[in-house]
Amino acid sequence: RLPADIGGSLANVFTLRTIADVEEITPHIGAGKRALIIGGGYIGLEVAAALSQAGVSVTLVELQERILGRVAAAETSAYFRSLHAERGVRLVEGVGLVSLEGEDRVRRARLSDGSCIDVDFVIVGIGVRPSVALAEATGLAVENGICVDALGRTSEAAIWAAGDCASFLWDGRRLRIESVPHAIDQAETVAANILGANRDYRPRPWFWSDQFDVKLQIAGLNTGYDRIVERKGAKPGSCSYWYFAGEKLLAVDAINDARAYMTAKKLIDAGRSPSPLDVADGVFT
Numbered sequence: 001r002l003p004a005d006i007g008g009s010l011a012n013v014f015t016l017r018t019i020a021d022v023e024e025i026t027p028h029i030g031a032g033k034r035a036l037i038i039g040g041g042y043i044g045l046e047v048a049a050a051l052s053q054a055g056v057s058v059t060l061v062e063l064q065e066r067i068l069g070r071v072a073a074a075e076t077s078a079y080f081r082s083l084h085a086e087r088g089v090r091l092v093e094g095v096g097l098v099s100l101e102g103e104d105r106v107r108r109a110r111l112s113d114g115s116c117i118d119v120d121f122v123i124v125g126i127g128v129r130p131s132v133a134l135a136e137a138t139g140l141a142v143e144n145g146i147c148v149d150a151l152g153r154t155s156e157a158a159i160w161a162a163g164d165c166a167s168f169l170w171d172g173r174r175l176r177i178e179s180v181p182h183a184i185d186q187a188e189t190v191a192a193n194i195l196g197a198n199r200d201y202r203p204r205p206w207f208w209s210d211q212f213d214v215k216l217q218i219a220g221l222n223t224g225y226d227r228i229v230e231r232k233g234a235k236p237g238s239c240s241y242w243y244f245a246g247e248k249l250l251a252v253d254a255i256n257d258a259r260a261y262m263t264a265k266k267l268i269d270a271g272r273s274p275s276p277l278d279v280a281d282g283v284f285t
Helices: 019-028 042-053 074-086 133-138 180-194 258-270 276-281
Strands: 013-015 034-038 057-062 090-093 097-101 108-111 116-118 121-124 166-170 173-175 206-211 214-220 227-232 239-245 248-255
Touching (some): 019 121, 034 116, 042 057, 042 074, 074 090, 074 206, 074 214, 074 227, 074 239, 074 248, 214 258, 239 258
Parallel strands (some): 013 121, 034 057, 034 121, 057 090
Antiparallel strands (some): 097 108, 108 116, 206 214, 214 248, 239 248
């Protein structure tokens, strides 16, 4: 959440986590309304697309130099920057929020570039923190979430954790994955291990994002990539971006290209890496 001292506690400043949040935001949506989205990650962009389609005038502000800066390559960012601009969303990148202002409710926003925007409501999408208060109170190890081993056990062998709040070792570092499929897969493994399966959890990360009429499907984790290969899709406007570390395939962003996504997902799950040149040339299908 935004700090109260910069206006985060004003009325009509929302976060989006639950159905109750949606119900609170919905009455403010309508043609001619002015919305400010703080944060250019997937949540911010999805909300911006939905509001724009409902006739709301949308401005999205991202502190980093580009949208999706933490989670995607510059090529994917550029695709969605163009998509939103074409659909009437105003994107402001590399600019921070100084304050939200108003008396009874938020009415304007001051930005770090000196500009001021009049708004009717604000939606904040600046990331989440794992809920670890109970774990800390219990004395469990906490590092970027509740620490678990490969089976899902915390530092207290009789306590287990799974889902967005749980951090596990991945390539020598503690990682949390924030996605529905991961939460389900890890919980199923942990439940089996509680019953004695003794099976290590092997994450198979995949994500998706729907913005306007575009579906982005992501397979794998792109951490550590040093090369991006673009592959054109069979349908007009479809494409995919393949993340490599050397010759190893790490992840794929598939844009309106389900075939590329499914191919990449199978390759990553199997630990196989096609040649980057073959990916770019469309040699394999």
